[in-house]
Amino acid sequence: MKNIFLKKILMVLLVTGVFLLSAAAADAVIGVGSGGGQGCTECHQSIYDDALAMPYGHSVVRDNCAICHIRGVVRIKNEGSKSLKSSDFSDEVLIYIKQPRGRVSTGISYSIEVEASDKYGKLSKVEKLDFKLDEVEGSLLQSSTRPVFERVGVDNISVKGIFPEATISWTTNVYATTTLEYGTDPGYGYKAFTGKSRVAYYKKHSARLPQLKKNKTYHFRVTGRSVSGRLFKSRPQRFVVTAEGSARGHMALEPVTEEDIEPVIEEVRPLRSSGGKLGIIVTVNKPVRVTLTAREEKEAGLTAEVERHGKGFLSPKATRIDVCVECHNQGISHPVGITAKTDTTKVPEGLPTLPGGIITCNTCHTPHGGDKKFLARIDFKDTTMCAQCHTKEPFI
Structure with a gap:
């Protein structure tokens, strides 16, 4: 009996110790004043904890509450690495990096790597260039020049x-x-x-x-x-x-x-249009194909002089639609910003909408994290989600 009693005590102590260690570790990771150093968890720790507990997390917004909630914050997606290739052999080429509409240039920097290959399979040395977007001058549009x-x-x-x-x-x-x-x-x-x-x-x-x-x-x-x-x-x-x-x-x-000439990249130069589009001019000593790898990095979050709720909260529409589409291309996704109440549809019960039954990204997706893929509120594997609004074929 004593052995059983001692085992129970040890088990309680072990569990308690694990719990305390876990709590300490969690406090070390999350801590007071987390949320990208913005202090959001001082008041909203429970929301943060709930998000971390979900099997599918929204990693972009973790520790960065302000990018979706606060006015005046740079909200730019980190694109990661993007590889672009020219298809023709030429000694000068303009590689065009397309940027989504509505982007803000402040705080965006690029790391560029360029490699050239000639028609004989010879490779140049990789040239690297780092720059901030708002420091790039010049215009690649040449709109005043008549093309001939x-x-x-x-x-x-x-x-x-x-x-x-x-x-x-x-x-x-x-x-x-x-x-x-x-x-x-x-x-x-x-x-x-x-x-x-x-x-x-x-x-x-x-x-x-x-x-x-x-x-x-x-x-x-x-x-x-x-x-x-x-x-x-x-x-x-x-x-x-x-x-x-x-x-x-x-x-x-x-x-x-020409086969004996080693390809050498002579210049890598960024140019920017008034519309925010970015191009990289690459000049080489012989006709080549160019492979360009670009990594976009951001400086997101509140500026040093802004604390707490900064310049105020974004509107519900901005938080649930506008900030989403800055990172997620709408493409073939379901339309948002429209009313769910028509002759063939109804306002969904139990799903969030804006006043008047306006559908947002938040209607079908949880913003912080969720227990389903794609942060879906209802699994997308069948038409159950569709049937929340649609009452007639072919959507159900």
Whole structure:
């Protein structure tokens, strides 16, 4: 009996010790004044604890209560690493980093890594560049410059197998993406694209036209769109493929010694448009494809002079819709900011909406953390969630 009694006492002490250690550890991690150093848990510890207890947490907002609740706070998503590639070989390329609308530039910095590879498989050394977005000057839109084609010509025609193929090159006075239309008919009929990645803009362009027919006249024209969105076209031209596979036209063959040249990145320079779009110009000593890795970092939270509730709380709409879409692209997600009460829908019972039955992101998702994937209030695996509002097919 004594042994059993002693075991019970030891068990109680052990459990108590574990509890005390756990509480101490929790206090060390959470502590008074946590929430990104904003002191939110001094009054709202229970909300913080409930969020931490959930199996699925909203990691972006942990310790950063202010980004969703307080006015005047920088609310920028940390994009992590993003890798972008140019599709064509060129010695100068503009890699375009697209930024969502409504972003604030203050406190955003970028870490850029650039690597170049030539057509022979040789790699350059990785060049690195760190900068703050609000310190970048210049404009990549060049809206005041009229875009034109400066040279369009046939570089080379050779025979590959039994078919001739042509290489046509052209230059533009501004950074642009271009499309070459060609065919044996003046109406063309075929297209050769450059800049397939849709993030790269060039001043030097080329396209290969395969499987041409001998003793035929080919018509071609180039259409371009500058980085500012302006459309421009070259004048129509033509060339003749002879029976021997050569052509009457400009010839500019690539020097054989180019293979021996090591690719070297000469310049990595950021440019920023008035609309907040960011581009990186990369200049190399030879035609290459460029791989650019960008990491966006943020300085979020309250400024030093702002304490407690700062400049006041955001509105319910801002907290439940606006701050969400700054990080989460709406894409194919359910519309928000609309009323749930129509002929075929009803205001959901037990789910939060704004006055008037306005649906928000918070209607279907828990903001801090939850016990289901995607922080869903009701599991998305069937139509149960849909049936909270929709009363007719095909949504239920």
